Amino acid sequence: VCIRCLCVDPHLLSSPFGCVGEFLLFCTVQNKEGLEIGSIDRYRMGESGMDRLPEGCVAHAIALTSPRDVCRFSAVSSAFRSAAAYDTVWDRFLPSDYRSILSRAVRPVVCSSKRDLFFRLCDSLLIDAGKMSFWLERSSGAKCYMLSARSLSITWGDTPQYWRWVPLSDCRFSEAAELVNVCWLEIRGKIQSRMLSGRTTYAAYLIFRLADWSRGLGHPPQEASVTMGVQHSSTHVVRLQPNDSPSRIAADQEAAAEEVGDARDDGWMEAELGELYIDEGEDGEVEMSLMEVRGGHWKKGLIIQGIEIRPKA
Numbered sequence: 001v002c003i004r005c006l007c008v009d010p011h012l013l014s015s016p017f018g019c020v021g022e023f024l025l026f027c028t029v030q031n032k033e034g035l036e037i038g039s040i041d042r043y044r045m046g047e048s049g050m051d052r053l054p055e056g057c058v059a060h061a062i063a064l065t066s067p068r069d070v071c072r073f074s075a076v077s078s079a080f081r082s083a084a085a086y087d088t089v090w091d092r093f094l095p096s097d098y099r100s101i102l103s104r105a106v107r108p109v110v111c112s113s114k115r116d117l118f119f120r121l122c123d124s125l126l127i128d129a130g131k132m133s134f135w136l137e138r139s140s141g142a143k144c145y146m147l148s149a150r151s152l153s154i155t156w157g158d159t160p161q162y163w164r165w166v167p168l169s170d171c172r173f174s175e176a177a178e179l180v181n182v183c184w185l186e187i188r189g190k191i192q193s194r195m196l197s198g199r200t201t202y203a204a205y206l207i208f209r210l211a212d213w214s215r216g217l218g219h220p221p222q223e224a225s226v227t228m229g230v231q232h233s234s235t236h237v238v239r240l241q242p243n244d245s246p247s248r249i250a251a252d253q254e255a256a257a258e259e260v261g262d263a264r265d266d267g268w269m270e271a272e273l274g275e276l277y278i279d280e281g282e283d284g285e286v287e288m289s290l291m292e293v294r295g296g297h298w299k300k301g302l303i304i305q306g307i308e309i310r311p312k313a
Contacts, residue, residue: 214301226274234274
């Protein structure tokens with residue numbers, strides 16, 4: 001008799017006192033004559049029933065869940081803990097193109113197991129000659145990217161009169177773009193949708209800082225957008241710093257819809273540019289932008305690390 005498929009519906013970690021409760025395990029088996037037999041067995045946490053199941057069966061079951069659930073399962077019993085170490089479990093959570101991604105890494109990645117590789121990829125991995133960063137969302141395994149400032153299209157970005165490039169020591173990239181002075185602010189980034197995880201809603205964020213001498217980024221506000229083709233678009237208004245002219249707030253009809261950048265744990269700020277749902281197998285170019293080109297107001301002191309694309313929280 002061999003197990004063809006195995007699904008588990010866990011009710012785990014539901015108590016502050018530990019792993020208690022029950023779960024249902026459904027097995028479909030096939031004998032030599034091809035007769036399929038379905039059975040449901042009920043197990044209680046802490047009992048030894050799980051130890052009677054082959055580890056491969058348990059591994060197949062938990063591979064149908066998520067990385068977060070597998071880590072929770074590992075705390076239930078030794079059977080779950082052993083099954084959670086199987087390469088077949090973590091291979092399911094790795095992106096199908098992970099070998100191609102590893103080949104683009106700035107430094108070689110060497111791991112002894114698929115589990116170790118998954119958690120290594122949950123940390124930032126520099127790729128494409130250091131112009132892009134890649135990582136996996138730890139809870140779901142969804143792919144995330146950050147485009148460095150060097151990989152963005154910044155109007156007048158190579159003109160020292162308007163922008164300059166400054167070294168960085170506290171982030172994933174070696175340099176950032178610093179705004180000297182412009183009246184035409186236009187920043188664009190592009191990524192292919194096939195590089196992202198399907199059936200996932202993504203959001204794009206501008207990762208930035210403001211110099212002590214920054215000016216002109218509170219009014220007028222900036223227009224942020226994320227688009228793919230003509231049918232998928234998300235556009236809204238943001239401010240990269242609070243409005244520094246209170247007299248203009250009342251006159252600004254869009255004030256209620258504006259967002260100011262949020263502080264991050266790494267000491268940078270982020271401003272959401274928009275969101276987009278990526279369907280399974282969808283292929284197209286996703287463009288993200290931040291613009292303020294209408295007011296003729298001069299702006300300075302914006303420091304750009306890049307644009308981050310990650311699943312919408």
